[in-house]
Amino acid sequence: MTVAIDIQHLNYRYPDAEKPALKDVSLTIAQGEWVAIIGHNGSGKSTLAKNINGLLAPGSGQVTVAGMPLTEENVWKIREKVGIVFQNPDNQFVGATVQDDVAFGLENRAVPRPEMVTRVHDALAQVNMLEFATREPARLSGGQKQRVAIAGIIAQRPDIIILDEATSMLDPAGRAEVLALIQELQAQSKMTVVSITHDVDEAASADRVILLNDGEVVEQGTPAEIFTHGEELLHLGLDVPYPERLKAALRRRGVAMPDRYLDQEGLVKYLWTLHSTM
């Protein structure tokens, strides 16, 4: 087993923060493994991702990526090995068109232009976005933008891809689209995937699930193992759907709410009838 990411006793505290964001985190991720990191908001998931490629400098402890310890000299080499897809599809789109955006990372690494052209083409073909090569981002859906972001990363041929809540701002169709793409890519290239997520489906596609709470690793195991821990553990890691949270909040304010599960549309319909009878 080749180790892709090795983290030993990592601590991190944001400047001006009272509590540390990560407390003595140790974990090892093998090359080709798909690991999902779950935990509620503020559990330190994204902080962990940013510590892996040096976007944040570890407070103490040792981070080793692809055999290289994370130091100031190695940071750019490590970023070459680790691609991150961020949450907001719009705010990570640098290029003016799809192909310019895919080329951005290659331009930064001074890849010669002829090679850049073939790599951009291949990456766009892999994410099935070739026909959109000259489109502007404003004319793409959220799922398509995330696919472009993924293309931008695979064009750099990294060993590790981190999805930092990459599907959380997408509609269900876009989410499924991006997840299917990652599964396909992982099956083909045996890339290491670290997905930071709230989404049950995304966590379920992983080989291993790591649960973070208050900056500490609480539990890890296969998705099946984690999910059998029952409701409580799930609530600790995966976000309760928004309509359910709104329901609970309304109930606390004394509004009568039905017990059955409501999706967003169902809840809107319910609230609307509630108002019209008043």
Next chain:
Amino acid sequence: MTKLLLGRYLPGDSWVHKLDPRTKLMASFYYIGIIFLANNWQTYLLMFVATMVMVAASKIKLGFFLRGVRPMIWLILFTVMLQVFFTKGGTTYWSWGWLAITQYGLTNGAFIFMRFVLIIFVSTLLTLTTQPLSLADAVESLLKPLRVLHVPVTELALVLQIALRFVPTLMDQTTKIMNAQRARGVDFGTGNLFQQMKAVVPLLIPLFVDSFGIAEDLATAMDARGYQGGDGRTKFRVLQYHQKDIFAGLVMVVLTVSLVFMRA
């Protein structure tokens, strides 16, 4: 609203569209320069015909160019009036006190009018046939020599490119904030000027805060993708001169020579 772009680029594949943006940029400025060489009927006629040929080569309807003149029409008419009333010489057709309409005044007025129209037509032609992004590329390429003077040309070009890229994103954001504020009872577009200006405040502040958030996200993403700034980068987008561009350059030379010989 998302389709809005800076300028009024009309996609097309005409001869003018296919020219290198650097050629178009330089030729437009040069052409505007040589319009000032024209000083008699023959030279103005020559420039008028040349402009019309360029307009025809772009395959864009004349209406788009006339629309470019419209916002300037009062400025043009005012300048023409000044010329007509205050230029003395030749036959006097009408006079009243210190105002007079003379032969020279009328010709000068007509020349000034032509000059304005030609300049507007040419600059409209540039923006109608060139994507803002290509223009940014052209500016970068043409300013490259300034790197010797330590002007950060590549960085400025990236800034320009990102600014263009985020125009539609911020427009979207504006629409969202406007709707959110309308739902809270803010009234946009009614009331007197002062009330309208006040209504813009709850729009501008969230937009301002948002754009900082976007900038931070973008900077993180650029960092993660290995952006280290400076000149060590290669370019995906390259500009290349073709035969057309040489031809366009020759046309400019021929026009200049003809103007020099034909002017009074």
